[in-house]
Amino acid sequence: MSSVGWYCLLFSSVFVCYWVPSGCYANGKVTTACGGMEPEHGAPAQTTQSPYHLTTNTSTFSPGEHIQVNLSGTSYFEGFLLQARDAANQGSAPTAGSFTLTNPHRTQLLTCNKQQGSAVSHTSKKKQTEVVVLWNAPKDAPSEVQFFVTAVQHYNVFWVKLPGPIIYRHGVTPRPPQSTTTLAPVQTTTASLLPGPFTSGSCGQSKSCLLDPVGCDPKDPHCFFLSMTTEGPDKTSVMFELSGPAEGYVAFALSWDTLMGNDDVYMCVKDGDSVSVSAAFVSGRTHPEDQTQAGLFSVSWRLADGTIQCRFSRPVKMANQEAGRYDLDQEYFLFLTSGHAQYGKIWKHNQQPLVSVQRKHITGPSEVLTGSRGPTIMKAHGALMLLAWMLTGSVGTFIASFYKQDWPNQTLYGQKVWFQVHRGLMMLTVTLTIVAFTLPFIYRKGWSKHAGVHPYLGCCVVTLTLIQPITAVFRPRPDSHRRYLFNWAHWGLGSLIEIMAVATMFLGTRQSSLLLPQPWATHVLIGYVTWVASFRFMLLIHKHLHIKKALRSDDLQEIYSDQSEPSTWGSFKKSLILAALALGNSGLLVALLCSIAEI
Secondary structure, three states: OOHHHHHOOOOOOOOOOOOOOOOOOOOOOOHHHOOOOOOOOOOOOOOOOOOEEEEEOOOEEOOOOEEEEEEEEEEEEOEEEEEEEEOOOOOOOOEOOEEEEOOOOOEEEEEEOOEEEEEEEEOOOOOEEEEEEEEEOOOOOOOEEEEEEEEEEEOOEEEEEEEEEEEEEOOOOOOOOOOOOOOOOOOOOOEEEOOOOOOOOOEOOOEEEEEEOOOOOOOOOOOEEEEEEEEOOOOOEEEEEEEEEOOEEEEEEEEOOOOOOOEEEEEEEEEOOEEEEEEEEEOOOOOOEEEEOOOOEEEEEEEEOOEEEEEEEEEOOOOOOOOOOOOOOOEEEEEEEEEEEEOOEEOOOOOOOEEEOOOEEOOOOOOEEOEEOOOHHHHHHHHHHHHHHHHHHHHHHHHHHHOOOOOOOOEEOOEEHHHHHHHHHHHHHHHHHHHHHHHHHHHHOOOOOOOOOHHHHHHHHHHHHHHHHHHHHOOOOOOOOOHHHHHHHHHHHHHHHHHHHHHHHHHHOOOHHHOOOOOHHHHHHHHHHHHHHHHHHHHHHHHHHHHHHHHHOOOHHHHHOOOOOOOOOHHHHHHHHHHHHHHHHHHHHHHHHHHHHOO
8 A cells, every 4th residue: 555545544523413302393394283282392381471472353253254363472482383273162172264374484384183274383493573374264163263372482482372362253242251260380490599619529428429530620611520419317318419511401310221211311401591400201312201390309500610500409209209200219320411402402412421330329328439431332342443453454454565575485384474464464353343343233222323424434444344355265376367456456455445444443533432532532543644654655665766776687586576585674674664563553552542441
């Protein structure tokens, strides 16, 4: 492989693939919500006074008439769902009539209850303050029709099925207003501001802590901090403290194992200038479900100095066994993660969660816990791939390129030394690659959808790596006139595989499941490429001078024969060069392996 080929490497970054909950329909295609008119946003509806109201241009109608309906408010809204229903039979009333749009660019018709145009919604999440539509009274219209609207201010702030005016068919006597019933107040968790930042001074003494990096200060915006303290003489409740960068949200989960799924989750989510604290349940690699504040008390938060911090307590055993809440007198693995949030809506975490290396008895003795962001199986994947392509594969191809004329009279098991060493190293490379390739599939239980180009490029490397030894088995004899075709094809395919493997390693250092320190890891790989390329360039110059010298003496046999005498540098000196290359590769490899071990 030439030095030019080595310098033409692919350097690129892997984009973070953000995940959006399936219940979020920014395009307004919300027919799944026709019945209850409730968005599937994983958050409870607002119970405060709505800033939106519906009006009509008349209080009576006749079949076939067009009634103007206005939705407006003192605040903008990003989405809405508007319907007309039988006011006398609201419990099971289907939609009544249909609508006509006045602004098709901002509104659209939906089909609810198999009735075309029976509802109106938004077409995008562009902010609006007013919507005007026409309601078409059908021939079989009920005697009383009431309009309802669900309005979404932003993702997790919405009001469901707000009642609008009632209009009556001509000749129908309006019903007298019914006495209002005072609704029982909805229990909510009142949050207060924290008096100051958290400290880790009592970790291991009066409270258990999980920190990343180890020993960091919770006041540092780059510090992830989770603490738990039992409360009361009978340890009937536990107080949790959670801190991390204020980029959106921080969360922790109680899990029976080290894999995401069936976990009890607690989240502190930034929403503007405030923080919401809630519990939820994660059934798999999905958005948290059944988000609630039930069971949480003494909630407080702080948003300052680049950090988001929250403190809350919950009973060791939930009285009503809230969905997804685990009892705290058990042992669990702890997950700690963070990510971006917008309008209180959380996105997929942008790096692998920190997972405690062992289970923690939540109400047990105070201790300082340690965690890892790299699953062991993914660490093994990275380590084996680096070993295969930074050492065994690199040295194996180097020998085939520059050491065919060395050790001419020495054999190993009936074959030339260079060939046996090359073949042994490359077979080891193939074995390491195949083993490493299977590990992510075992960990993910399938294909990774959020790893960018890395897995696709890796599949290409593995496929070509398997093809290379198969073609070598069917190579022509050395004296065959087709041998030179095989030699060029074998060299070309090997060079391509090596370039693709190096590019895959660059991408792999930025994978969320095995995120190596940046830009340090990239600089190490750049150093590796430079190191190998410099040795190849040096031996290419030497080979060129050797051929030039042989041409002067017309000793063409010396140029092409594998039995020629060693070059003027001598086999010993070239052996030292090979040893230096292997030692340098090993040093750079060990540096990356150490960083993997520390994740």
